[in-house]
Amino acid sequence: MAVLSPSREAAGPPPEPAEPQKGRAAEQRPSAWLVIPGAALTLLAALLLGFVVNLTLLGHVEHARAQQTGYADLRAQLAKGTAPVGRLDDKGEPVPLGSPVAVLHIKAIGLKEVVFQGTTSGVLRSGPGHRRDTPLPGQPGTSIVMGRQWGYGSPFNHIDELKAGDPITVTTGQGQQRYQxxxxxxxxxxxxxLPGTGQGRLILMTATGGLYTPHGVLRVDAELVSDVQPGPAAGGGISAAEQPLAGDPAAWLPILLWTQGLLLVAVAVTWTYRRWGRWQTWICAVPVLAAVVVALSGEATRLLPNLL
Incomplete structure (x- = not known):
């Protein structure tokens, strides 16, 4: 008895060849049109986060460290008798920006801060700054000290609470100066x-407004009640970056350099991701990316108003 073979129609169409695994993996890989915008948004979010962290947490740490270092330096200079008493130091050179020049103490609001030379946004990250075109506290004329309201330790956040008659003490290279x-x-x-001949005045300046939203300048006036100290003639020019509520345009160069560094790190992360894999890449890349982002956002804060 003959066995009939099934027809092609009964057997159905031949099975399609299986797709290669490599092709499937290529289809599952995200498109570059999605990866690039996603990476850009991630970097932008990291920069914004670093910006906020610099103004708050890291800014306060930086301020505290600068205060400790400045106090130690000024204390050593006072012991040696080399603390600045004017625009020039003991060697006849202009006092560098960021050099400690005084210690400000206001008991009524619990403030004790080292005052640095200059009032740029970068200097005021360390603490209050002495405006260079005014005499030092204790000398005849009007001395101006500027400080931040919210960022980097917020040293002048409560000076609006001062009342007439509250004492202010400023220690300089000429001793302890008392104001009221x-x-x-x-x-x-x-x-x-204006103060008369042989009289001294101190003006403390900071921003007014809500949290990180300055819209004006607040001033506290105080008259010198201790003996007037001799001092060199005040004056001289200051840069636009040292005016109240001014940013520091000198920050643009380091911002540009750190931005280039961030792009190089992003390229390196992309290359290592393809070579090593996801987890190996992130374990090595996250600390480097965090350091660059913090440095870049820290320089960017110098563009903000100096009294913020």
Whole structure:
């Protein structure tokens, strides 16, 4: 008895060849049109986060460290008698920006801060700054000290609480200078008359406004009640970056360099991701990326108003 073979129609169509695994993996790999925007948004979010962290947590740490270092340096200079008493140091050279020049103490608000030379945004990250075109505290004329309201230790956040009669003490290379608060001024308030010959005044300046939203300048006036100290003639020019609520345009160069560094790190991370794999790459790349982002965002904060 003959066995009939099934027809092709009964057997159905022949099975399709299986797709190679390599092709499937290529289809599952994300498109570059999605990867590149995602990476860019991730870097942007990291920069914004680093910006906030610099103004708050890391900024306060940097401020505290600068205060400790500045106090130690100024204490050594006071012991040697080489602390600045004017625009020039003991060698006849201009006092460098960021050099400690005084210690400000206001008991009424619990403030004790080292004052540094200069009022740029970068200097005021370390603490209050002495405006270079005014005499040092204790000398005749009007001395101006500027400080931040919120960022980097927020040293002048509570000076608006001062009242007439509150004492202020400033220690300089000429000893301890004593002041007495006469009033607090907001934008638009009339300024007091200029101090007379042989009289001294101290003006503390910071920003007004809500959290990290400055919109004006607050001033605290104080009259010198201790003996007036001799001092060199004040004056000279200051840069636009040392004016109240000014940013520091000198930050653009380091920002550009750190941005280039961030792009190089991003390229290196992409290359290692293809060579090593996901987890090996992130274990090595995250610390480097974090360091570059913190450095870049830290320089970017110098563009903000110096009294913020």
């Amino acid at each position: 608060v006469t009033g607090v001024r907001h934008a638009g308030d009339p300024a007091p008359a």
